[in-house]
Amino acid sequence: xxxxxxxxxxxxxxxxxxxxxxxxxxxxxxxxxxxxxxxxxxxxxxxxxxxxxxxxxxxxxxxxxxxxxxxxxxxxxxxxxxxxxxxxxxxxxxxxxxxxxxxxxxxxx
Amino acid sequence: xxxxxxxxxxxxxxxxxxxxxxxxxxxxxxxxxxxxxxxxxxxxxxxxxxxxxxxxxxxxxxxxxxxxxxxxxxxxxxxxxxxxxxxxxxxxxxxxxxxxxxxxxxxxxxxxx
Numbered sequence: 574x575x576x577x578x579x580x581x582x583x584x585x586x587x588x589x590x591x592x593x594x595x596x597x598x599x600x601x602x603x604x605x606x607x608x609x610x611x612x613x614x615x616x617x618x619x620x621x622x623x624x625x626x627x628x629x630x631x632x633x634x635x636x637x638x639x640x641x642x643x644x645x646x647x648x649x650x651x652x653x654x655x656x657x658x659x660x661x662x663x664x665x666x667x668x669x670x671x672x673x674x675x676x677x678x679x680x681x682x
Numbered sequence: 683x684x685x686x687x688x689x690x691x692x693x694x695x696x697x698x699x700x701x702x703x704x705x706x707x708x709x710x711x712x713x714x715x716x717x718x719x720x721x722x723x724x725x726x727x728x729x730x731x732x733x734x735x736x737x738x739x740x741x742x743x744x745x746x747x748x749x750x751x752x753x754x755x756x757x758x759x760x761x762x763x764x765x766x767x768x769x770x771x772x773x774x775x776x777x778x779x780x781x782x783x784x785x786x787x788x789x790x791x792x793x794x795x
Contacts, residue, residue: 616784669740670715
């Protein structure tokens with residue numbers, strides 16, 4: 574089977590850096606993705622790591638270590654609009670995404 | 683604007699009634715998916731379709747059925763709704779085999795009473 578673990582809540586202040594961790598167990602691994610969801614709306618794609626290392630997209634970076642079954646999402650220069658839920662997801666066999674339970678990020682002024 | 687359209691936006695349904703949630707995409711993506719989202723449980727895969735004419739079961743398929751007659755449409759049917767199917771339902775699509783992310787619809791909020 575497949576399972577993912579991530580913290581349920583994270584709080585940080587505006588301008589800070591925050592890291593959201595994700596550990597996974599999966600039979601057949603094809604990549605780790607991150608999604609953002611505001612206020613229960615449509616989840617939107619943030620990043621994808623198929624290989625070990627860091628992927629950077631603007632203020633957001635995502636890291637993967639396949640040997641540790643671990644990844645994280647790093648958000649820099651936090652803004653109030655970054656307050657949202659963040660989901661890690663593993664892409665298993667057949668391309669289907671299995672999601673973690675989500676981390677609610679609260680950015681305080 | 684290219685994307686996914688879901689209908690209805692919300693619905694209150696009596697238990698035992700049949701309901702079809704509609705999903706249409708205009709991106710010509712091969713694969714489509716249905717997820718349900720419940721508080722504290724994240725997004726759970728109900729059914730999927732890798733290409734028109736084929737479907738498969740996800741993590742929580744019981745009580746739901748799907749069809750994929752063409753590339754664009756992927757309806758989800760609840761044959762006889764039960765209160766435990768109260769949830770927010772998201773349809774999504776992707777290029778088959780692509781790792782570049784799914785595109786999600788805005789969701790259908792379903793309450794079964």
